[in-house]
Amino acid sequence: MSEGKIIEIYNQGLTQVMSVIRELTNEIKSLNSQIETLSKDNKSLSNRVKSLENQTNKNSNNSSKPPSSDGFKKKTKSLRVKTDKNPGGQEGHEGKTLELSDNPDEIITHSVDTCDICGTSLQDVKAERNIIRQVVDIPDIKVKVVEHRAEIKKCPRCRRKNTGKFPEGITNTVQYGEKIKAVSVYLTQYQLIPYKRGAELISDLFDINLSQGSMVNFNDYCHENLKSIEENIKASLINSKGAVHFDETGVAIDKKRKWLHVASNDKYTYYEAHEKRGKEAVDSIGILPNFIGTAVHDCWKTYLQYTDCDHSLCNAHILRELNGISELEKQSWAEPMKNLLTEIKKEVDLNWNIANALTLDKIEAFEERYTQILNDGFKEDYIANSESYAKKKAKKSTSLNLLNRLSTYREQILAFMYDFDIPFDNNLAERDLRMAKVKQKISGTFRSGSGAKSFACIRGYVYTVRKQGMNALKCIKSTFTENPVDPTLA
Secondary structure (H helix, E strand, O other): HHHHHHHHHHHHHHHHHHHHHHHHHHHHHHHHHHHHHHHHHHHHHHHHHHHHHHHHOOOOOOOOOOOOHHOOOOOOOOOOOOOOOOOOOOOOOOOOOOOOOOOOOOOOOOOOOOOOOOEOOOOOOOOOOOOOOOOOOOOOOOOOOOOOOOOOOEEEOOOEEEOOOOOOOOOOOOOOHHHHHHHHHHHHHHOOHHHHHHHHHHHHHHOOOOOOOHHHHHHHHHHHHHHHHHHHHHHOOOOOOOOEEEEEEEEEEEEEEEEEEEEOOOOOEEEEEEEEHHHHHHHHHHHHHHHHOEEOOOOHHHOOOOOOOOOEEOOOHHHHHHHHHHHOOOOHHHHHHHHHHHHHHHHHHHHHOOOOOOHHHHHHHHHHHHHHHHHHHHHHHHHHHHHHHOOOOOOOOHHHHHHHHHOOOOHHHHHHHOOOOOOOOOOHHHHHHHHHHHHHHHHHHHHHHHHHHHHHHHHHHHHHHHHHHOOOOHHHHOOOOOOOOHHHHO
16 A cells, blocks of 8 residues: 555545555455465475375385385495495315315316427326316216006916006106106296296207196196195194294285285294185184294284284384384484494394393393483474374374384394394295295296296295205205105104
8 A cells, every 4th residue: 555545544534544454454364364375275285295205105124115126226234234345255164175086977188289389299198197187977868768668468367467566656647757847846946937938948948748627737736745744844833842933025926016925033934825815814824823932024913913922023124113203204213223223233132042042131231221212202202293182183203103012012123132042033934935026027927827836836835844954955956855845744
């Protein structure tokens, strides 16, 4: 409003001045209301942007997201701490360098016939010594065809025709042998090679034109013969008194999302594909409901419902989440907690071969520091989110959720320092599941439930025999005989 307009209103009298003031007052109230609304919207959008940024910045290093979700542009930091060790084998490491064989299969002598300088014949001169060099190679592979003939003889007394008996398993006029079947199963179920490429490899190596249908049949036969051993592996895990790792991952079966569950320890691995992920599946599988040892997992609520066993939580997950609190929430308490857990692990690693647990004074000192860091964390989180927590329906921060878990399950998180037989993390189960994800990437999804069951059974068997130092291919070959190798009896 210009100065002249103000004078004009003033000259019109007090009534006109009051009227203008009322109009301006109402206009100011309206603008203040708009400013307040815009301020609330701006704050809400700022929180939304922060939430989306945190979600975008999450990766396998600062959350529970798998490494496969990182993509090619993500630069994640390893949880491993840099040491002063050089790359490669360390001092005292048993190498696998090729060594000369005392009994070579073939010896080729390279003679010297004439002198390099004067040309004198050396054919009748005895060699003073030999310089030996050996080449280790694979001989040409040739398929061996064994013909079995069952004699037919007529009894001269009663005139009955008697027929010789073929060995067990030889039922067709022409059939593949145990080794070919074992190689097919090994390639598709252990090395995860698709059926088409597996058939090509067998053709290139052995000059055998094996159909993909035959390879599927071999897998089904192997699975059928392993059912009793699979149950033995399952029973061995249930009766295990030590730590057993549990985990699950999503798999695509018949174009639907289903779940592959694993239970494993350092000797056995058991898989089962199931339509469900939660308690219904765990009850159906039947290992955890009957287990009384220590269940190692990532704090999934379904596992915690089983109280007949002890529980130990995966600290690798917690370390990643602590990274996320430091990087995304910018709270300082997370780094000391991360350092404390890492320090305790180092102390355990130094003493695991001379004791079963840390000494009482060290345990008390670590517990005291753990409690202090938690107290500092709760205070810091409240200060950072006090305005949000003041609301009736306040959403807990990621930091507060982790603090509550660290407080509620402190004994399960620190279980590895109370008992050295309990591992620091759940990486064993994660490693056992990793190849199932790799299979889906290179071989595609499971087209049927029966294919998934065959994979789970055979894969569990192969991992079990490998953990016990057995030859996987030989063990698979044994499943096509009357006496398959049972690793639970080893």
